Amino acid sequence: MTVRERNNAEQLAARDCDNCTETRIITDELKHYQEEHERLCVLLNITREISTELQLDRLLxxxxxxxxxxLHADRCSVFLLDEEKNELWSKVAHGESEIRFASHLGIAGHVATTGEILNIPDAYADSRFNPEIDRQTGYKTQNMLTFPMRNRLNEIIGAFQVLNKKEGSFTRDDExxxxxxSTIAATQIENAQLYEQLQNTLNSFIETLASTIDARDPLTAGHSxxxxxxxxxxxxxIHLNEPRKKVLRFAALLHDYGKVSLSDAxxxxxxxxxxKQYSQMRxxxxxxxxxxxKIQxxxxxxxxxxxxxxxxEKVDGTGYPEGLKLEQIPAEGRLLAVVDAFDAMTSNRYYTGRMSFEKVIRILEQDSGTHFDPAFVKAFKKLRLDKLVEILENESAEWLDKTDLSKLSQYTIDDLIFELRFDTTRNNGFKLVDTFKKYYQQEYLKQKERG
Ligand SMILES: [Fe+2]
Ligand SMILES: [Fe+2]
Structure with missing residues (x-):
C-alpha cells in the first residue's frame, strides 16, 4: 500500500468511527425519549384509572x-397510616386480607416514620425487615422498594411497598x-378518605333519624x-347497581320519616x-x-x-298519596311497598305474636298485581331463609343458632312455601318448617328463658 492509499484508508476509518459515535448518540437519545414516553404513558394511564375512583378499597x-x-414487580402494597391506633394497615395486598401492625415496625414502618426511600436488593439481609408478614402470608420477599406517601401538606400518610422485581433489582428509574x-396516588387516596368520612357521617345521621321514628312506637321498633x-x-x-342500592337504603331508612308530624294519639x-286521624296518617x-x-x-x-x-302507592293506582300506577311508581318504591307490608304483617305484636307465615304469604300473593308489583313479590320469595330469620330477629341476633342458619341458607321463601303447602320431606331429613318456625314463632327465646 502506498503512502497515499494508507492516508485515504485512515481517513475513511476515522469517518466510519465518527458515524459510529453519532449513531450511538442518536440511539441513546432515542432510547431515552422512548423510556420517557413510556414513563409518561404509565403516569397518564394511572391518573386516568384512579381519578374517578372514590371508593377507598377499590382505589387501593x-x-x-x-x-x-x-414497575414490573410481583406484588405491591399500599400501607396507610392509622393515626388513632398508631398503626399501618393495608387492606388488599394482592391476595391477602387486611394486614395491620405498629406504625414503626418493619421496612414500611421505617419509611413511614423517617420519610426515607428504601431500595433493598436483599430483604432478609436487612435487619430492619420484619419477616413476620411473610410468615403469616407464606410469601417470600426477595427485593423491595419502599417509598413514603405524602399528602399536599407534605405529611406522610403511608408508604408504597413494591416487592420482587421480575428481573434484577429495583433501579433509580423505578424510584x-x-x-x-406516589404524588398522584396520595392526592386521590386523601380524596377517597375524605369521601368515606362524609359517607360515614351521612350514614350515621340517616340511621339516627330513622331510629328516632322507630323509637316513638315500641310496636314498630326496628321497622325502618x-x-x-x-x-x-x-x-x-334483582342485581340492582351500587348507586341505586345506596339510594334505596336511604329511602328505606327514611320512608316513614313523615310520621314525625303525627301525634302520639x-x-x-x-x-x-x-x-280524620286516618287521613292524617295517610x-x-x-x-x-x-x-x-328540603335537604340539599x-x-x-x-x-x-x-x-x-x-x-x-299501589300498582293499580289505588294507593296514596298520589294514586300512581305501575310504571309511574319508581321501581325502588314498588320494592319498598312489598317489604314494608311484609314487615308490618310480620311485626311481633304483644300477646298475639306474629301473623301466621302462611297468611302473610297468601296476602302478598293475593295482592300481587293490585297492590304489589308481581315482579318484586317474586323476587322477595327468592330471599334465603337464613337472611329472613336474621332480619326478622335482628334484635336477638346473638341467640340465633349458627348451625340452623347454615342449614336454612340452603332454602328460600319459595322452598318454605312449597314445604308448607305440600308437606313433603324432600330435604334429607332436615325439618325445614320446624326450624323456620322455631325462630318465626320465637320458640328459641322461650327455650333460652327456660335455660
Ligand atoms: Fe309508611
Ligand atoms: Fe313503613
Whole structure:
C-alpha cells in the first residue's frame, strides 16, 4: 500500500468511527425519549384509572395493580397510616386480607416514620425487615422498594411497598417513577378518605333519624332498619347497581320519616282510627317526601325524596298519596311497598305474636298485581331463609343458632312455601318448617328463658 492509499484508508476509518459515535448518540437519545414516553404513558394511564375512583378499597386495589405492572414487580402494597391506633394497615395486598401492625415496625414502618426511600436488593439481609408478614402470608420477599406517601401538606400518610422485581433489582428509574406515582396516588387516596368520612357521617345521621321514628312506637321498633335490610337483600336478588342500592337504603331508612308530624294519639293508636286521624296518617309519605326535598341532596341522591314518598302507592293506582300506577311508581318504591307490608304483617305484636307465615304469604300473593308489583313479590320469595330469620330477629341476633342458619341458607321463601303447602320431606331429613318456625314463632327465646 502506498503512502497515499494508507492516508485515504485512515481517513475513511476515522469517518466510519465518527458515524459510529453519532449513531450511538442518536440511539441513546432515542432510547431515552422512548423510556420517557413510556414513563409518561404509565403516569397518564394511572391518573386516568384512579381519578374517578372514590371508593377507598377499590382505589387501593387499582393503584396497587397499576404500580405492580408499571414497575414490573410481583406484588405491591399500599400501607396507610392509622393515626388513632398508631398503626399501618393495608387492606388488599394482592391476595391477602387486611394486614395491620405498629406504625414503626418493619421496612414500611421505617419509611413511614423517617420519610426515607428504601431500595433493598436483599430483604432478609436487612435487619430492619420484619419477616413476620411473610410468615403469616407464606410469601417470600426477595427485593423491595419502599417509598413514603405524602399528602399536599407534605405529611406522610403511608408508604408504597413494591416487592420482587421480575428481573434484577429495583433501579433509580423505578424510584423516580414511584415518586411520581406516589404524588398522584396520595392526592386521590386523601380524596377517597375524605369521601368515606362524609359517607360515614351521612350514614350515621340517616340511621339516627330513622331510629328516632322507630323509637316513638315500641310496636314498630326496628321497622325502618328492617326495611333497609330486606330492601338490600331484594336489591341483590334483582342485581340492582351500587348507586341505586345506596339510594334505596336511604329511602328505606327514611320512608316513614313523615310520621314525625303525627301525634302520639295517632301513631300509637293500634285500634280504630277516626276518619280524620286516618287521613292524617295517610299524609305521612307526602310529608316524608316534602321534608327530604328540603335537604340539599347530592346528584346521586336526587331521587331519594320521590322514592321514599311512594312506598304506599299501589300498582293499580289505588294507593296514596298520589294514586300512581305501575310504571309511574319508581321501581325502588314498588320494592319498598312489598317489604314494608311484609314487615308490618310480620311485626311481633304483644300477646298475639306474629301473623301466621302462611297468611302473610297468601296476602302478598293475593295482592300481587293490585297492590304489589308481581315482579318484586317474586323476587322477595327468592330471599334465603337464613337472611329472613336474621332480619326478622335482628334484635336477638346473638341467640340465633349458627348451625340452623347454615342449614336454612340452603332454602328460600319459595322452598318454605312449597314445604308448607305440600308437606313433603324432600330435604334429607332436615325439618325445614320446624326450624323456620322455631325462630318465626320465637320458640328459641322461650327455650333460652327456660335455660
Ligand atoms: Fe309508611
Ligand atoms: Fe313503613
Amino acid at each position: 386495589f387499582v393503584i396497587m395493580d397499576e404500580v405492580k405492572n408499571a 423516580e417513577l414511584l415518586n411520581a406515582i 332498619k328492617r326495611i333497609a335490610l330486606y330492601s338490600n337483600e331484594v336489591a341483590k336478588i 295517632i301513631l300509637k293508636n293500634h285500634k280504630k282510627l277516626t276518619e 299524609s305521612h309519605p307526602a310529608i316524608t317526601r316534602a321534608i327530604l326535598e 341532596l347530592s346528584k346521586e341522591l336526587k331521587d331519594l325524596p320521590f322514592i321514599a314518598g311512594t312506598h304506599h
